[in-house]
Amino acid sequence: MKxxxxxxxxxxxxxxxxxxxxxxxxxxxxSGVIDVPFIYRYDAILLILLAVQYLMCRSGLETRDEMKVICVFHIIGLLLEIYKVRMGSWSYPEPGFTKLxxxxxxxxFMYASVASFMCQVWRRLKMDMTGWPGLTSAGLLGGAIYLNFFTHHFIPDFRWWLTALVLIVFWKTWILFRVRTITYRMPLTLAFFIVGFFIWLAENIATFFNAWKYPDQHQGWQLVSFSKISSWFLLVIISVIIVAQLKHVKAVRKIHVK
Known part of the structure; x- marks a missing residue:
């Protein structure tokens, strides 16, 4: 029963x-099955998600610190989206006033939702880490991963080299989480892969509902390439590095206040 x-x-x-x-x-x-005549679909989605964020913050489901992290990821994700669309990686074919x-x-917000999950689950399961490599190693690796999303369009893609570095840098890092009175742990790299896989599943749902389209989906929906799992694996690492560092800074501040 336990x-x-x-x-x-x-x-x-x-x-x-x-x-x-x-x-x-x-x-x-x-928004894909209900046609609202007086507003574009993309604009309606933005308004609804802003309202959801406002309600979550006001209700206490999300803290102000978590809201700040979500805003950071929204900016990071939007910059990456603008670049990727410009390079033809995918497109948003529908019209809208709130397009940049x-x-x-x-x-x-689709990137910010990853940060939202990270922050929420960290707080709810009282997560912690052992063997964290430190801000310098983790930060440089995270920066290299983010940069590679931009540079692989005109120089070789280093994602597999970066993946190997992830395994090396985070080899001794374990994630701890508490369920009721019992503490569990798992390798952080395994957590990266699990979250990346589920984001890939979510990406299939999103493209099915026309959130965006990859070039091979314009004639009809088909499964997103399995290679995208590696992309989400690396993106999750950036999310964890930022969230973990912010949580660490906040914990240190609490100790100093005491």
Whole structure:
């Protein structure tokens, strides 16, 4: 009976941590099947997601610090989207007033939803890490990963070299999480892959509901390439590095205040 209770408790907090991603996919689905004549779809999605963020913050489901992290990721994601659309990696073919250089402003929230999940699950499961390599190593690696998303269009793609570096840098790093009174742990790189895989599943749902289109999906929807899992694996690392560092800074500040 105890393992079942542990699983239910763990599942509950995972579901609660996914509220914003679920809101995004729910909005994408509803906006795809309900035609609102007086507003463009992309504009409606942005307004709804802004309202969801406001309600989550006001209700206490999301803290102000978590909101700040989400804003940072929204900017990071939007810059990457603008560049990728310009390079023809994917497109947003529908019209909208809230588009910047061909990219709807709501798109940044899809990256921010990863940060939202990270922050929520970190707080709810009282997560911590052992063997963290430090800001210098983790920060330089995260910066190189983000830069590679831009540079691989005109120089060789170093994602597999970067993946190997991830395994080396985070070899001794374990993530700790608490379910009721029991603390569990797993290798951080395994957590990277699991989250990356589920984001890839979510990406298939998003493209099915026309959130964006890859070049091979314009004639009809098809499964997103499995190679995208590696991209999300690396993007998740950037998310974890930023969130983990912010959590560390906040913890140090609390100690100094005491």
């Amino acid at each position: 393992p079942i209770m542990q699983l239910l408790h763990f599942s509950y907090h995972q579901v609660m941590s996914c509220l914003f991603p679920v809101a995004i996919f729910g909005t994408l689905f509803l 250089l061909g990219v709807p402003l709501y798109s940044g």
